[in-house]
Amino acid sequence: MKKIMISGVTALALFTGGIVGSGAIGNSVQAAQATLKFKDVPSTHWAAEAINSAVEQGYFKGYADGTFKPSSPVTKAEMASILGRLADQPDAATQEQNNFTDVPDWAKSGVSIAIKKGFISPSKYNGKLDAQAPLQRGEMASWLTQGLTVVDPEYKQALSDVTNTVVPVKEYFTGKLASSQKNAVAVALGTGLMSVANDKNFGTDRTTTRAEVAVLIARYATVAKTKPADFQGLNELREVGLTGTNLSVIAPKYKVIPESKYPESYDYSKVTGEFSKIRNQELVTKTNYADIKVKNWIVVNPYVEGDARSIYYPAFVDEKNKPLRGAYYSFAEFEMNIKNSMNQLQGGSLIQAVAMNPVISPSSKAVSDYSIPHINDLLGAKGVFIVKNPVYWGKGLLHFDNELNPEVFLTLKDGTIYRVRPN
Template identity: 65%
Template structure:
C-alpha cells in the first residue's frame, strides 16, 4: 500500500487551478497567509487544518483577507484538489473522462481524479454537474472509493457493510440512500467523516471549504492505515456480514458446550456460534402470539475507555452510564409478525425467556431518543400493538459472569441453534 502524501502542486496547476477561491500557491505564499484570515480565528474548529491545507498548497484565501470557511465547494473544485494527492495510486484500468460539463480549467483535474479512483464516471449520466456544490454523501463516495484504490481491503469493506447498521439518524429514519450507505458506513467507521450534533450525517448538506481542509488531512491519515486498524469499521463490517458486533466487542463468548445446550430432537451439529446462520430467520418462541425474527444484535461495553468504545455507543447509551463489570448492554432489532388480533406489549415480552433478547422494552436513553430509532412505543396504544408487522429495537443485558452461568440460545424453526456461553 502506498503512502498518501499531502503535497504542493506544480506551477501549471497553480496557474490553472485557482477558481472560486480554491486553488494553490507556493509554500512562501501559503506561509504568508497562514493565521492571517480575518474570518478564521485561532479558536475556529478547523483553524489548524485550514492553515495546514494552505501551507500545503491546496487552498488559498481571498484578496480581501478572508478564507470563507463556510462557503461551499463545487464538484469541479474538489476533483481538482483530490487530483493533487501526488502519491495516490492510479486505478489499474481508469475510466475515460467523458463528462460534457467540465470547465476548461478543471478538465485535467477531473481526469486525474478519475484516474486516481475518486470519481467513477459510470455512476453518472455523462455530466458531473461540475459547478454544483459537492454534498457530503457524494464526498463520502469519492473519498472511500479513493481508499479502495489505495488498499483492496477498503474495497472489500465497502461490500461488507452493505447490510450493516449505520450509526446515523438518516439510517434509522429510512432516509439514507442506498447509493450513499456503504460509503457513509466506511467513512464513519474509519473516522474520516462523522455525524453532526443533530445526529445526522447530512448526506444532502453541502461540503464547506473548512470541511475540505479537515478531510484532506484525515484522508492522508486513514490511507496510511489498514482497514483492520479501525475498531468502528470492524464493527460495521461484522454487523453487515453477520448481524452482530459481539466478537469485536468481546472474545469471552464461545460456542456453548454440547452438554449445556437444550437440543430436544436436534443434534449438536445444529449448534453454531455464527449469528449469520440465524439472522432474519424465524425463532422458536415460548408462546404463539407472534412469529419473531432477530435482524441485528448490537453489544456495547460501557466499561472501556472512550477511545475503545463501540461505534454504536452514542446511539444507544448516554454519556457516563456504566454497567457493572461483566455486564454488557444488548440492543436487538426485532421483526414481529403478530398473529393475535390484540397482542399486548407484555405478551411480546413473553415471546422469549431471555434477558439478552427481550422484546418487551426499548431503550429509554436520551441518546436513543435523539437518533429517532424505531421503538416499541411507536407501534402500540394502551400497551396493545396497532401494527401487525412492527420492526423495532429493544433493550437487554448480556452477562459474562452469571452464577450459575447461562447460555445465550436462540433456536430457529429451520434448524440452526445459536448458542454462546461465557468462556474465560
C-alpha cells in the same frame, strides 16, 4: 503527505471559479503566516490547523479581502481538482475515460486526474458531473472511499461487507439514507474519515465546505496509510453487515458452547455460534402471539473509552449510564408478525433471553436523538400493538457473571440452536 509545488498556471486552473481572489499566497511560509491572519479563521476555529496545512501545501488560497471563507461550499470541479493533486494516491488499475460534458476548461485536467486516481467513476454518472454544483457530503463519502479501494483492495472488500450493516446515523434509522450511499457512509464513519453532525445526521445532502475539505485532506492521508482491519469501528460495521452482530469484536469471550458440554446422545449438529445462521429467521416462541425474528444484535461495552469504545455507543448509550456487575448493553432489532392481537407484556413472553428483551426499548437520550425505532411508538391503549408487523429495537444486558445467566440461547423453527456463553 508530500508538499506540492504548483505553477501559476496550474494554480489558476485549480482555484478559479469564484473560490480565489487576487493577491494569492506565494510560498508555503507566506501561506502559513497568511492563514493565521485570515479574518474569519481565528486560532480557536475548529479547522484552523487543517486550514493552515491545506494552504501551506497549495490546496487552497485566501481571498483578496483577507478572508478564507471556511463555511463557503466547494464545487465538485474544485474538489475533483484537489483530489487529483494528492501525490501519494496511486492510479487505479482500471482506467475510465473522462466523458463529462459539463466540466469547465480550467478543471478538465484536474477531473481527469481524479478519475485516473480512482476517486470518481464516470460510469456511475450519465455524462454530466454537474461540475459547478456544490459537492454534497454523501457524494464526498463516495469519492473518498472509492479512492481508498485503489490504495488497498481490502477497502473494496470493506465496502462490500457493510451492505447489510446498521449505520449509526440518524438517516439510517429514519429510512432516509440512500442505498446508493450507505456503504460509502459506513466506511467513511468506520475509518473516522467523516462523522455525524450535532443533530446526529451524517448530512448526505449537505454541502461540503472549504474548512471541511481542509480537514478531510489530512484525514484521508492518515486513513490511506492504515489497514482497514486496524479500525475497530470499521470491523464492527463489517461484522454486523456480514453476520448481524458485533459480538465477536466487542465481546470475543462469548463462544459457542462446545460439544463436550452436551450429553453424548445430543444432536450437536444443530448447534451454532454463528449469528448469521439465525439472523432474519423465525425463532421458536414460548407463546403463540406472534412470529419473531432478530434482524440485528448490537453489543456495547460501556466501560471503555476512546478508540476502544464501540462505534454504536453514541447512538444507543448515554455517558452517565452504566449497568451493574460488569454487564454490557445489548440491543436487538426485532421484526414481528402479530397473529391477532398482542400487548407489550405478551410480546415479552415470546422469547426469554436476558440479552434480548422484546418488552422494552432503550430509554436513553441517545436513542431519541438518533430516532431509533422504539416500542412506545407502536403501542396504543393498554399497551396493545397498533402495528401488525412492528420493527423496533429492544434492550437487554449481556452478562459475564454466572449467577446472572450469561448464556444466549435461541432456537429456530428448523431446529437450529444458537447457544453462546462467555468462556
